[in-house]
Amino acid sequence: MTTCNPLQVQAFNTADVAEQVRATPGWVQHYQQMSPGHFAGQIRYLDLQGVEVYEEQMNTRVEQNFSAPQGALAFCFDRSDNALYLLNEDSRNIWITPENYQEIAVVFGPEFVRQQGLDLAKLEGLFMTQLKGGQNALFSRWLSSILTKLSQPIDSKEKDALTRQLLEDCLFILDNARIGLDHGELQRRTEERTLMKRIGEWAADSPEETLNLLELSQVAGVSLRQLRQAFKAYTGMTPSQWLRLRRLNSAHRELLKCTPTQTTVAEVAMNWSFWHLGRFSNSYRSLFKELPSETLKRSPMA
Known part of the structure; x- marks a missing residue:
């Protein structure tokens, strides 16, 4: 007798880039906010036991420094430019997303990759390369609809059929996208x-x-x-802009970790080589939409 195992699409709304990172388990990654505004993100996540589908949305520009889970193969569809990016555990890179970014991805876990006999060496040269294809937009919309509609129990045969379909479809789209490179x-x-x-x-x-x-x-x-x-x-952006935004994000993290009795805004600013306090405060407020003193006061430790 076939048993029904309910598959639950998990959804997380986030208010900080660190929360966004924690909502995507298994990935090694570090996020930094790179454009002004109060961060708002969302993750929708479906675990098919060996194959995962997730959808990510973020309102500000975000620098992602990441690598996929060890032994996994990820097909990531950037819905801002309808491009496919292939990732594996060695795909450590800097990736700065645009504002109002949307991505949907299918991640084939290491055991599934081994069972299907996928030879990742044959994909060398394609990882982190922008792959354009006519089916990319249609397929990413279909994946998003799967996460929206899949709310009722599904048995093991249906789950296996869905994972096989996802693999066949992703490989087909990859073959079409690599033509004409x-x-x-x-x-x-x-x-x-x-x-x-x-x-x-x-x-x-x-x-x-x-x-x-x-x-x-x-x-x-x-x-x-x-x-x-x-x-x-x-x-x-220029490397100088990137270095400056990196220092602002580091100051932001330090302010969130400390209380007003432990440090001051001036001390944190100088820790990150911001010697003009007024300019630091203006730059900080432009990026995070609040003064550094306000961040320090709302620290969870305060």
Whole structure:
């Protein structure tokens, strides 16, 4: 007799990038807010026991530094530009999303990947590459509708059929999206991705360390010109802007962790190399829509 196992789509509304990270289990990632406003996000998540479908929405620009779960293969559909991005555990990179970002992804877990005999080595060169295809938008809308409609119990045969369909559909869409790839452009993007991967690994491994522009180019192992080109392609901003926003996010995290009896706004500002308190407060308020003193007062520790 086949038993019915209710599959529950879980939904989380978040008010901070750190909450957004905690709502996506299994991923190694670090988020930083990169545009002004009170952050608001949402995660919808469905676990098919070996295959996961999740949908993410965020209202501000966010820098994501991440890698997929070990041994997994992820098909991520960026609904802002209808592109497919293929990810695995080695796809550590800096990714800055636009405002009002929406993404939906299918993540095939390591056991499922092994059972299906998928050879990830054959996909080398495609990871973190923008893959355009006519079916991308249609498929991502269908995935979103699955999360909306799937609210009643589903038995094991139906679940297995759905996971097989997801795999077949994702591989089919990948084959269509890789047709017509410009290999010269792919090589250039691969070199830029390698450069940004070095920076991403440094940022993930040293989240509280600060560097100047020259030191950052040394981390990347390239000239300042190459550094600026890669940042423009991947983030849409200069490396100097990125470093400044990184320091503002670090100050934000410190203010949230401390109480007014433990520190002052001036001390936190100087910890992150903001020597002009008025300019720091203005920049902070522009990004987070509140004064640093207000953040300190509303700390959970306060």
